[in-house]
Amino acid sequence: MATADKEAVNFPIETNFQESSEQCCTRFQVELEFVQCLANPHYLTFLAQRGYLKEQTFINYLKYLLYWKKPEYAKFLKYPQCLHFLELLQYEHFRRELVNPPCAKFIDEQQILHWQYYSRKRMRVAPPRSQTPSQSDAQLR
DSSP states (O other): OOOTTTSOOOOSSOOSSOOOHHHHHHHHHHHHHHHHHTTOHHHHHHHHHTTGGGOHHHHHHHHHGGGGGSHHHHTTOSOTHHHHHHHHTTSHHHHHHTTSHHHHHHHHHHHHHHHHHHHHHHHHHSOOTTSOHHHHHHHHO
16 A cells, blocks of 8 residues: 555645645645544444534535545545445435434444455455465366
8 A cells, every 4th residue: 555655645625825745744644544534433423422513614524525535545545435434424314313323333233244245255256365376277277
């Protein structure tokens, strides 16, 4: 995975002040960490219960963060499911429902089921890592 230090990162929105290279890197890292926190349904409930998801400035910030869906930014994400939650947070109905802990629990359970299914399916499709490509080709014949 590439790091922010090795690649130039251009932010999608112009600011009224000049950021130093260090400030730009720090902002990139902070926004990256925050966006990835959105993959945790219990954190989303925490934000909803404390009223952050009702504040227009916070909603605007979530809208601004949609630039993470672009491939040049998404490649830095370790938890890409955060993008799905970022998209859902654009909808008022979803933000309202997150106040209820059972909603977060349901989302959490669905996420776990997805990971379990995905890893089982992936194990069936992908050859074991100890084999070289020529060995796995020979087994298929």
